[in-house]
Amino acid sequence: MKLFFVQTVDGSARRGYNYTYGSVLGRLGNGRLLAHEFLHACGLGDIYIAQTNATLLKVEGEVLEHLLPDDWACGYYPEGTMQADVIKRLLMYGDGDYSPSKADMVPYGDIWGLGYKGTGTNQVWSLGPQKVGLKDLNRQPVHQ
Ligand SMILES: [Zn+2]
Numbered sequence: 001m002k003l004f005f006v007q008t009v010d011g012s013a014r015r016g017y018n019y020t021y022g023s024v025l026g027r028l029g030n031g032r033l034l035a036h037e038f039l040h041a042c043g044l045g046d047i048y049i050a051q052t053n054a055t056l057l058k059v060e061g062e063v064l065e066h067l068l069p070d071d072w073a074c075g076y077y078p079e080g081t082m083q084a085d086v087i088k089r090l091l092m093y094g095d096g097d098y099s100p101s102k103a104d105m106v107p108y109g110d111i112w113g114l115g116y117k118g119t120g121t122n123q124v125w126s127l128g129p130q131k132v133g134l135k136d137l138n139r140q141p142v143h144q
Contacts, residue, residue: 003022018041023041039091041143045115046094047094047115049087049093050114051125059114063083063085069109070107070109087111087113089105090111110131110132110133
């Protein structure tokens with residue numbers, strides 16, 4: 001793996017990014033951000049709860065077994081737990097807030113949520129199972 005420690009990424013000192021030539025961390029990036037970018041190099045993607053542009057897609061409703069079948073754990077979620085609440089606890093949650101007290105969980109399998117493929121203006125967003133778990137981890141990290 002190649003790591004680049006820079007002042008800012010897209011104007012933010014807290015951001016990171018996984019490029020084809022390496023992972024880049026802004027000067028305020030922390031261990032959580034480093035772990036997030038490392039898991040990108042291991043093949044995992046970001047997961048989101050809502051898209052911010054005009055074609056709004058968002059995750060709604062309570063957590064259900066078919067939304068996280070490999071991580072249901074007999075359904076020990078407090079009543080009223082929303083799928084978006086679960087996503088916010090994941091290390092691959094791509095909200096850009098990587099403070100240590102925030103999400104740090106890595107599930108075993110896919111989690112239903114919002115993801116995208118592509119880069120820049122060629123992003124295609126979709127709701128569905130997102131590869132954010134250990135099951136899909138490539139243990140020989142490469143920059144993509
Ligand atoms: Zn990410």
